[in-house]
Amino acid sequence: MRLVDSHCHLNADRFDDDLERVVESARAGGLERLLVPGWNVRSCERALDIVGRLPALDAAVGVHPHDAAKVDDAGWARVAASARDPVVVAIGETGLDYDRVFSPIPDQLANLRRNLALALETGKPAILHCRSATGRSDGQDALLHELRAARVGGASWTAAFGARPPAVVHSFSGSVGYARAMLDLGLAVSFSGLVFRRGEEASAEVAALVPAERLLVETDSPFLAPPGAPRARNEPEWVRVTATWAATQRGMDPEALGPAFVVAYDRTFPRSRPRPAALDAD
Numbered sequence: 001m002r003l004v005d006s007h008c009h010l011n012a013d014r015f016d017d018d019l020e021r022v023v024e025s026a027r028a029g030g031l032e033r034l035l036v037p038g039w040n041v042r043s044c045e046r047a048l049d050i051v052g053r054l055p056a057l058d059a060a061v062g063v064h065p066h067d068a069a070k071v072d073d074a075g076w077a078r079v080a081a082s083a084r085d086p087v088v089v090a091i092g093e094t095g096l097d098y099d100r101v102f103s104p105i106p107d108q109l110a111n112l113r114r115n116l117a118l119a120l121e122t123g124k125p126a127i128l129h130c131r132s133a134t135g136r137s138d139g140q141d142a143l144l145h146e147l148r149a150a151r152v153g154g155a156s157w158t159a160a161f162g163a164r165p166p167a168v169v170h171s172f173s174g175s176v177g178y179a180r181a182m183l184d185l186g187l188a189v190s191f192s193g194l195v196f197r198r199g200e201e202a203s204a205e206v207a208a209l210v211p212a213e214r215l216l217v218e219t220d221s222p223f224l225a226p227p228g229a230p231r232a233r234n235e236p237e238w239v240r241v242t243a244t245w246a247a248t249q250r251g252m253d254p255e256a257l258g259p260a261f262v263v264a265y266d267r268t269f270p271r272s273r274p275r276p277a278a279l280d281a282d
């Protein structure tokens with residue numbers, strides 16, 4: 001099956017000792033695209049280092065809501081400067097987390113706004129994390145409000161992105177209504193192993209309604225192991241579990257859906273530099 005992983009933190013410490021082996025297993029498992037997002041200053045720099053070593057991979061730089069209060073202006077300036085690097089194909093991950101609230105909400109909002117501004121300025125899509133407090137939709141409601149306030153989908157975004165998605169809903173979590181609102185703004189939707197967790201049942205219906213050219217899958221490695229994957233450390237090759245699930249929701253043969261993931265990935269994250277033929281050909 002042809003596969004992509006639109007979101008894997010191979011820049012996490014847990015991959016220090018065997019990164020090359022993990023990428024080789026991914027390649028052997030059919031993965032043709034891997035996107036490594038940062039979450040703070042150091043992890044953004046590490047994402048760039050990894051793509052320097054393995055040029056078939058892509059990087060994203062941005063600040064996660066958990067780190068919103070920890071990244072100062074000087075740190076942000078470094079992240080924003082690196083966003084211009086041609087190996088960077090997206091801004092993120094950023095977003096809102098009203099579940100764990102590791103950074104105060106006003107800091108999360110300020111952080112989200114500057115990440116969105118950077119996405120608009122660079123023409124690179126924002127990668128959006130969003131979690132609500134248990135049993136609520138406060139995070140999704142606030143994120144939707146922020147995207148509308150930033151005029152995502154409006155004239156300036158259309159000028160910067162054309163028909164491409166201006167942002168990606170990473171590791172989708174939420175209701176069908178929320179998904180429809182995000183799709184109306186032109187966003188792409190990426191599913192992770194989160195879809196198998198209790199409380200995420202709406203994801204099945206959402207997976208059937210996302211247009212194929214905006215449908216992505218991811219692992220969020222080393223987190224969110226799907227059924228069958230090692231709980232201690234998820235890896236990109238396990239994206240096949242979520243990809244197969246997505247195909248099932250769409251009434252499709254997984255093999256037939258694979259090429260669409262590659263097309264959706266390339267449309268969402270276009271590269272300005274040539275891609276090596278195979279992930280291990282670096």
Ligand SMILES: [Zn+2]
Nearest residue numbers: 007009093220
């Ligand atoms: Zn992530």
